[in-house]
Amino acid sequence: MSNLTLEDIAKQAGVSRSTVSRVVNDHPNVREEVRKRVKEVIRLTGYQPHAAARTLASQRSWMLGLVLPRSVSSFFADPYFPRLTQGIAQTCNQYNYTLGLFLISTKEDEETIFPRVSRKGLLDGILLQSDQLGDQLTEQVIQSHIPLVIIGRPFYNKDVSYIDVDNINGAFTAVSHLIRLGYQRIATITGVPTRTVSIDRKEGYIKALSERGRNIDESLIVEGDFTEAGGYYAMQKLMPHKPDAVFAASDIMAIGAMRAVREAGLRVPEDIAFVGFDDLPLATLPEPRLTTIRQPVYQFGVKAVEILLDLIENGIEPPRRIIMDTELIIRNSCGASRKK
Amino acid sequence: MSNLTLEDIAKQAGVSRSTVSRVVNDHPNVREEVRKRVKEVIRLTGYQPHAAARTLASQRSWMLGLVLPRSVSSFFADPYFPRLTQGIAQTCNQYNYTLGLFLISTKEDEETIFPRVSRKGLLDGILLQSDQLGDQLTEQVIQSHIPLVIIGRPFYNKDVSYIDVDNINGAFTAVSHLIRLGYQRIATITGVPTRTVSIDRKEGYIKALSERGRNIDESLIVEGDFTEAGGYYAMQKLMPHKPDAVFAASDIMAIGAMRAVREAGLRVPEDIAFVGFDDLPLATLPEPRLTTIRQPVYQFGVKAVEILLDLIENGIEPPRRIIMDTELIIRNSCGASRKK
């Protein structure tokens, strides 16, 4: 690793430091001949500009931060965040940004995270997963006026830019599908009520039933927690109420719920049909293959970065909002094939 | 976000810039009274040191890079890398380092990654997942002399620091377990032969059989690719050769293989017993619950960071090597309970 500076290159190329800087940064005002000569010296010497020096002088770090709160760490069991992260990382690469990853695992992390991510001269912008009730980190970051894109619909709907999937409509589509197939007692396993994703998916469920003039039966609405075990226990609570179909607010809960159904000696979809949400790769393999709502997770990450870059270039006002569409993926668990 | 500098704080506290710097960096030589006064001003003003300026002056960025090659991206389907990343991120937090994440997704990424991670003044050290044949990035990074810890056993065993799990011994334990249970035709589904992890696990399989004086039957060794589908197809190739037990080099392949067994109308473990490798959370839920080799993935991440920090503090020579132990987790798929 060379320890050359601009000055060294300048000397070797017989020009000034400024000219070399211009060449490095592709500025226009350099004679083609000179540019070529300088580039050659750079190539030969393996010169690289010093990232920190550049940041200090230009007040731009070319680095973005991805902040995933604690609630999320458990979610690492499911591929949602890895995929999202991939989309984000790949897009950062594309735009030549470095990605800083901030995972909040412990209570202590939670307290030290804000100074870490808001450190002056570190990040040009922040992507923050946040749809939780009582999330103070989000408040702090908003007030720091660092360009920010929230991933998910924030609980407190301030004037922040955010990007989310259309959870209401996704759930609506899922439940409408079950209605169309003729199911009469359609239950739902919701997520934790402290997250907007849960609230929105539940709303879609209610909306679909209401629009068809169905009554909402509270005994058919059971709370899960986005885990396999949560789905399992929720289903056990649900079964005495004899649902003939279940919309689970996540695939992983659907998997747990189907396990409960199987253990009770019932069959999917014959006795109880299922639709999930997420489209986990793993859920598509064992029979019955899960009918579900697919989210464009990777694209979601791409879009999030692009909005953030827009914010950085053009200012954070007005807040940008993106809601991405979902897609119903029909497989076997909903009994669609059987019903035909 | 304040745009205060050291100088401003110094003025307000009635001291020099150096003194403030000392306070900020917890240097000893400051009178307690002065320290208190300065800290108060810092608190009141919300002053934060500028990361880039600090890096430029101290030649330390307090940032580590985690580089995950392309072969790995597909692996994001399984929780191995997310968990590893968590361990790494958490440990970075602990030591007050920022973590940069470099995912190589595309062919282009592959070509631009080296300049990105080796950029002067960006990273104090690199964690690089690398156990592939023909990995030139690893070579480049080694030659750049940036402090480096390889995650996994590198294919070309140069004088590099690396950390790995004891794959040979893990596989040895798994297969020995099957031998002990009395199985006669123990097969294995290996990983791709271009990775040391596959080679090592296969070696453990062979070693376990050999030490018991068993012959190695090549028809009982089939190659998978660490995916569910790969396990499934490998098992189809395996079944005509009538194995009574299978050691799969990863849980995800074991899951695929068991699916093939089930579809063939056979039962696990009655007809064919299974032991996997990894201890995926998801594999422990459906019956038969998978007997497997647990890796200390999270601890692995912790240790990797600690070694890297050691390298940064104390120089990269001599190379450090850490091999971590695995653990046999006995559940139902191996038929241990049945055999007793």
Added chain:
DNA sequence: GTGAAAGCGCTAACAG
């Protein structure tokens, strides 16, 4: 189109 020069905000001798 090119160069000189003034910072960017901090650290780390060194002197006292």
Added chain:
DNA sequence: CTGTTAGCGCTTTCAC
């Protein structure tokens, strides 16, 4: 224990 000073390596006016 504290202040002065000289950089760290680059960007960016501003002249020419």
